[in-house]
Amino acid sequence: MFFETPDGTRLAYESYGRGAPILFAASWALSGDMWEYQIQFFVERGYRCITLDRRGHGRSDRPSDGYDLDASADDIAALIEHLDLYEVTLVGHSAGGAELARYLARHGDGRVARVAFISAVLPFLKRTDDNPEGAPEAALRATLAEFRTDRPKWFAKQTQIWFATHLGNDVSPALIDWMLAQCLATSPWATARLFEAAFHADHRAALRAITVPVLVVHGAADASARVEITGRRTAALVPGSLYREYPTAGHGLFVTHADELNDDLLAFIKG
Template identity: 35%
Template sequence: MTTVTTKDGVQIFYKDWGPKTAQPIVFHHGWPLSSDDWDAQMLFFVGKGYRVIAHDRRGHGRSSQVSDGHDMDHYASDVAAVVEHLDLRNAVHVGHSTGGGEATRYVARYGKDRVAKLVLIAAVPPLMLKVDTNPGGLPIEVFDGLRSQLAANRSQFYLDFASGPFYGYNRPGSKVSQAVVWNWWRQAMMGSAKAHHEGIKAFSETDFSEDLKSITVPTFVLHGDDDQIVPVADSAPLSAKLLKNGKLKIHEKLPHGMCTTHADLVNAELLAFMAT
């Protein structure tokens, strides 16, 4: 397997496809998945001549199931280790959901001279949790409920999550793909229960406001208005306002897992942004 070892001894698995001289696109996956969740995007863009890279977050997929470091600072540092190992420059970073938070922190802290653009898809910034300064956020009980379900029966919880709100399969008239559900479940079950449990705090309680304010590269914020996981009203428009060079696009009726359910649309949007 292709891996890089971080300063704290964690092995991070990554994929690196396409010409080494081509412009790189770095994909950051969502919770609790792996780099496999980007198959539709990676195959599309490698076919367009780009170099595509995606890693498994620590505790996820094929990366080390370590006990510690399941927070955004470590996630961003792990990305930096992959980027520096491959010496990626002029890269476009694309983050979905939790991966959007990871990509935001990476670009803000480590992206100088290496990042060309940023894309945030159904992403968790600026802050998911309801606090006094973020009254539109979700109450802590929502995230406590996720933790309780994970601890009680992780396998069933993941199956229900993928079969329902993640892809909008709980909506009337939706066409459910059991293959998509099982692929989500497969990816999730590859990872560490502890990493996933602690990752809930990382994606829900991390405030990315200052990160967003510091980012100067062109940033595309893409969201669906039927996102049942990261509600659009308290995420995408707020992120776009904080960015110095942000572009916002909200699609009607698209679910959280839009990169899979509407891969053709998402790929076309990303390709157009890459060309600007």
């Protein structure tokens, strides 16, 4: 299914099941298909599951602009309004979590029941005087240079680290190839621009202002968004948040720890 945003971009979304709505925001460079192991679980338990392919990703249009987090948040708002969703649970992974934080900051929580930040690139990745734990700008520039030189090689290097297979997480070569294919099918322009936008976005004030219930889930072995500068700090900033940390999980915990994640999400929604 498709809908059109106010700027004329055609975005793809999918909706399964009936009941209380859950909107899943995908990771950077991945489409809504990444949530395969969550959708079936929640539909079978009476929920409506909605996924969005952000612009430049999956089956959506690939315009030249709109890859900042404000535009992403506005696209999410447009989908929520298009479907007329209320009391929706928002679940975002990695950059999808950052987009949801920006959505709440720009559009408020009038339609939102709760939000879950999964391996989210929050609260602020860039190193500054008041954020000395962050990564230097040079690290971002080096990654962008690798994209320009050999983007498939960069993604291929991340696969084992992404799933933390060195800790015994069982991920088949076929599943890794499937995930890699999703990343490489994403617009190269969108890949670079969203990566850059997420790196520079400061969500600290927005996180402190959240008033709906929040679940933060992160892997202790996450090499893409190190837990000490992301998950733990996010949980500390959000008033009354619930924090879950998986000792053997990397960034791709929605696959490697799907059962544990699904159970935690379900308990959070029911709670």
